[in-house]
Amino acid sequence: MRRDRLFLATTLTAIFTADLYFILLPKLRSMGRGSRQFCLCGPNNLTLPGQEGLATPPLSNWTSESPLVGAITDPTDGGSKLDRLFSHPLYNIQTPVLGPEERLLQAEQLMEYYRRKVSRWERHMKLYSEAAAISNITVTEHEVTFDPNASWLKFHLGINRYALYSRDDPTIPQLLKDMEIMTVVSADYTQDEKALKGSCDCTQVVKPSGHHLKLALKMRNFAKAMFKPMRQERDDETPEDFFYFIDFQRHNAEIAAFHLDRILDFRRVPPVAGRLVNITREVLLVTHNEDLRSVFFTSPANNTCFFAKCLYVCKTEYAVCGGPDLLEGSLSAYLPGLSIAPRISIPNPWIRSYTFNGREEWEVNPFYCDTIKQMYPYNSGNRLLNIIDMSIFDFLIGNMDRHHYEIFTKFGDEGFLLHLDNARGFGKHSQDELSILAPLSQCCISFVCRSTLLRLQLLAQPGFRLSDVMRESLEGDPLQPILTEPHLLALDRRLQKILKVIQRCVRRLGENEVITKDFVKATARPQTATDRRKSR
């Protein structure tokens, strides 16, 4: 029996390696030259002839132990694993030539927007300085610059229908650097904080606690970043009795999530950098918001702190404090404003219940995915595959709080999913929350994006081990170490579990092809918005 499995595994590996080399990679490469189907998502599956009804090869043979993608890995050790990863053929598929409609923004449009912002700022500063002088408010005024080569502008211009940035775009390291060191000229609550106006929505029994502490910082060149301050130590674990929706937001999770997303080659998380923010000089003294100024105080230990002002909460337990002024935080690059690049927020079909006892349908109905597969927009295109990608990403970081996802309206149903707000990841290194993988385990469609699977397999190889490339990638952040070793090692363990779930899908699909066929049929029948757009 064991020999059979070994034989099967070896055969599978050989076939798959051949498939990868002679069929898949040339296909991926050729796609760079004109094809619109950039991601290999769709009803491709790995059910190979002769495999139906057979026992699936054991995990140990199928994942890290076997060189499934080993034929193309560099077995030499030493040197940068991250460099090796990014120079692997899987990470060097040419980007297709982009049509104008495939870019989020046009240069002229964005420059006009930038110019308007600068002149509005100058008008505002003139009026504000006069008012501040009368009211005796001390505000530090910094010189601002209009820089048509600013990294944030280039980042915004680079956003296209495939990803937020391209793999080797030099803009991204520059943008990270800018967020790490550039002078902050103003600080304010974010738009959603302002929308709350200090009130807490208590229609639900429980409420997230991350509110009211994240801030928008504007840099000298008008780059905007969302600042999430450090709330807990690197080695603090989320208590086991905490519900995911009351867990802290972790600045280091935001940073680590950006790096992981890039390593998985999704590129759906806007760049995030760590920064030691001087909350007196870079927040209190540059804010023009009286409300924000009013939540600052000096702690008994003489540290500068600010607290979450929630109308009826008024608790300083939620305060964060500098030491005495410096406070770690994550700075996430803002996406282009909604006025020039509208996005829509869509509830995750695998949303969790935000109450104590409530259960969502997916938690009780094992055939939930069948329903979803029939429904627009999951019945066509790659939306469902993208949801599965997202669940893999969330499972790796341990994020149970993905209640919504966002897409750019411009790219319609074919747009990629933005992986925003990852601060509730990396809370418990010892727990692998398999329910996060429900979209994958319940749908099992064509495994996942084939490109995703290939990368996951690559990252399970010793030569590219996920924890190693993550550690290396995170070393570039000024707040390193970003993740503790147990969190890094958890990534490897979780990766194995994902591959195991996929393996189980192989078995299921082999035994019962109906699921896939149903899906293919379903997409063909009702004409969707996407279909209509395509047929134009």
Next chain:
Amino acid sequence: MRRDRLFLATTLTAIFTADLYFILLPKLRSMGRGSRQFCLCGPNNLTLPGQEGLATPPLSNWTSESPLVGAITDPTDGGSKLDRLFSHPLYNIQTPVLGPEERLLQAEQLMEYYRRKVSRWERHMKLYSEAAAISNITVTEHEVTFDPNASWLKFHLGINRYALYSRDDPTIPQLLKDMEIMTVVSADYTQDEKALKGSCDCTQVVKPSGHHLKLALKMRNFAKAMFKPMRQERDDETPEDFFYFIDFQRHNAEIAAFHLDRILDFRRVPPVAGRLVNITREVLLVTHNEDLRSVFFTSPANNTCFFAKCLYVCKTEYAVCGGPDLLEGSLSAYLPGLSIAPRISIPNPWIRSYTFNGREEWEVNPFYCDTIKQMYPYNSGNRLLNIIDMSIFDFLIGNMDRHHYEIFTKFGDEGFLLHLDNARGFGKHSQDELSILAPLSQCCISFVCRSTLLRLQLLAQPGFRLSDVMRESLEGDPLQPILTEPHLLALDRRLQKILKVIQRCVRRLGENEVITKDFVKATARPQTATDRRKSR
């Protein structure tokens, strides 16, 4: 210079020991036989002839190193230090024979009150059981007993104008035992929780967070105890940036404070015992309060939890969870109901500001005590000395949250101060908050109650070391260890600091007798309520 000091210290010690043996102890003993002035508080001071204007002996000679009260200590080591302490003459001064007006309650009155309670309970249970059956609520019904020998009854009957209980009252260990093991027949919010009706007073910037988690538990024999659940681990320290008013309430601090108060011989803290409470069986299933039932939930780790329901807070961060049902807590014996033993709550003259930047007068005016000394009720009797006792107690436990104190109205201005609500003690073992001692250091009147001083000096001796007797005393609690070693050792260090402050007062009084004289004069002038009562 050093020799002079040593000589002075030795002389002082000799004189003081003689004073203690031939004057003080006989006086204390004789007081047991009829004198109303039980506590040696008043304008006695230790300023001995020849001491004025001289340098005070160094601390090391004056406190733990020198046998100030050593002549009466047993130097042999081994055996129970606590037993030795409680058999020391200072702890064996006979209690005066109590007149009927000196007891808080009369037996008949209390029995009548008890009988009424039992019959009201029986009526209520009959109605409630019927209603519960209709509404399909599961409530466990326990047999109740009317026990005229119940320990809580004896505790209530023993309360007198000097203390909550007498030194060797066998009722107290029995009451502790009852609270530790007796069947709980019902659970409810406490009266002050009910008064809040789930709303939080947000007129202040900040609010205490201990609210809404303390519960009143009723035992089978109608003993009532306040349950404060465990909120933090023994070795968790209060973060340095926390204000005292947002600190957690600690169940172990409640327990330790009761033991310390008894060791200091104040006996102003109602008995407190630790108990592992089954929050499902002993709270959820016995409560008749729908609101309380509604805050129970099962955590993601499958533990039973309940949360603080504050109308606009609705946060489960404040939840406490059992494992899966058992939760540590402190049970503090209730004092007699306000209807039969009214108390008044008086703001502490050394109250702190409950805002971020506010400062109270005592914090900025070094002559604050002079003002207080002129004011009723601090201008006569022993109230101010009691405040100083309380500040010594609070300094030892590190409690900065003594905003009010309570007294039984029956004993008028001569009543002792109740040391209720000590759960904010023992938060930081490494910090000695000297500002808590402000009443002592600012007033310096007659040092403190002479009896208090003698006991403090005794507890600084190796043969009775405070940390040792506390450790021993706390070993009797079922939740032991109650305090970590650093907290126990902090008691010794703080005791030294108290003695140092008193020593500084000796120096000050020696140099400037005016303070004491002023005080004496002031008490003579305006006729107070106390004076009027006395002259009748």
